[in-house]
Amino acid sequence: MTPDRRTPLRFDPAGLVVACLLLAVAAVIWWDTEALRITSVYGVGPKAIPYAIAAGLVLLAIGNLVIAVSGAAPARESIDPMAVLLILAGLAALIALIAFGGGFIPAAAILFAATSTAFGRRAPLTDLAIGAALGLVIFLLFDKVLTLALPEGPIERLL
Numbered sequence: 001m002t003p004d005r006r007t008p009l010r011f012d013p014a015g016l017v018v019a020c021l022l023l024a025v026a027a028v029i030w031w032d033t034e035a036l037r038i039t040s041v042y043g044v045g046p047k048a049i050p051y052a053i054a055a056g057l058v059l060l061a062i063g064n065l066v067i068a069v070s071g072a073a074p075a076r077e078s079i080d081p082m083a084v085l086l087i088l089a090g091l092a093a094l095i096a097l098i099a100f101g102g103g104f105i106p107a108a109a110i111l112f113a114a115t116s117t118a119f120g121r122r123a124p125l126t127d128l129a130i131g132a133a134l135g136l137v138i139f140l141l142f143d144k145v146l147t148l149a150l151p152e153g154p155i156e157r158l159l
Helices: 013-034 048-070 081-099 104-118 124-145 154-158
Strands: none
Touching (some): 104 124
16 A cells, blocks of 8 residues: 555645635625616627626636635745836826826826836836827727717827
8 A cells, every 4th residue: 555645735825815805895796786776788798798797706716715725826926016016106197197187098008118127028128118009099990989088188189
């Protein structure tokens, strides 16, 4: 007989916390969608996507729970505080630009450049241009195709 050399299961408390948070967000989305009172809907209504997102979050929560309980989680990398600060600064710039009338396109460009820099890319002017192009496409898609309003600034008023 050979001895049993299996490694014992390693419980991952962080994975359990993530699973619980995902379930909580799914529950809030589901509850909020249930509270919507829409009188006339033909075909698929506006409640379909929030329900799909909530269902996807539940599936992610179940997956995280299984990984947390089975101990199959990969080793975590160390955190880079500078990267986190860059992303938070990009989000703060996005909020400030939109709040003070700067517009969606420049705000999206700055957020894109800050995030790409946080992930290690070192071409800020190129990233600003890419972010502006993506912001322009998103703005035009929402404004012209979907007829949904995004925050306007001087650039958006020219379009």
